[in-house]
Amino acid sequence: MKPADNLVVREAVNQDVEGIIRVFKTTYLKDESWARSALRRLLATSNYVMLVAELGGIVVGYADYYVLPSIWEKWNEATVNYLFVHKDYQGKGIGSKLLEEVVKRADKVGIAEIHVATEKGNEQAIRLYKKHGFLKEYVLLERVREPVHQLSENY
Numbered sequence: 001m002k003p004a005d006n007l008v009v010r011e012a013v014n015q016d017v018e019g020i021i022r023v024f025k026t027t028y029l030k031d032e033s034w035a036r037s038a039l040r041r042l043l044a045t046s047n048y049v050m051l052v053a054e055l056g057g058i059v060v061g062y063a064d065y066y067v068l069p070s071i072w073e074k075w076n077e078a079t080v081n082y083l084f085v086h087k088d089y090q091g092k093g094i095g096s097k098l099l100e101e102v103v104k105r106a107d108k109v110g111i112a113e114i115h116v117a118t119e120k121g122n123e124q125a126i127r128l129y130k131k132h133g134f135l136k137e138y139v140l141l142e143r144v145r146e147p148v149h150q151l152s153e154n155y
């Protein structure tokens, strides 16, 4: 039996923050305390949905998305912001279960478009997204600069 068979995917709550951090630490996490405060702020953000995948009470995966109305079309659009599976649990169907849950929830509320983004060389993620029907390609450009010293919580 694949671990994904016993997986519970549910909405995250404040008590999941440490479990989510443990998952992030197995991948790219740089600053744990910043991530912790960012997660708390995102948990309190409207139209921002955070999901965790839990196996035997342990958080092993994380996905989130936000929903905004389209200006051009009469519908709402969702954008997956992050999708992460604990390094030791990758390749077992957990990323797929998380993405399926995002799609199921989006379908349920009539969201017509879901966007996902990843780096060009991230074959794992690209294959996962394509397998789940994310086939139309866009170009996402990014401008990066040295961070300012004074970080503001106001955008």
Ligand SMILES: CC(C)(COP(=O)(O)OP(=O)(O)OC[C@H]1O[C@@H](n2cnc3c(N)ncnc32)[C@H](O)[C@@H]1OP(=O)(O)O)[C@@H](O)C(=O)NCCC(=O)NCCS
Pocket: 027, 082, 083, 084, 085, 086, 089, 090, 091, 092, 093, 094, 095, 096, 097, 117, 118, 119, 122, 123, 124, 125, 127, 128, 129, 131
């Ligand atoms: C990308 C990621 C979320 C995939 O999660 P996962 O649980 O390992 O994926 P699954 O086991 O559900 O696999 C689903 C599909 O993804 C693709 N995939 C998974 N692992 C792969 C690998 N090592 N190489 C290539 N494709 C892979 C395959 O298409 C796979 O389907 P298949 O098994 O039928 O071929 C996970 O690898 C991860 O957390 N990576 C680090 C963070 C990241 O890059 N997130 C992506 C968005 S920024």
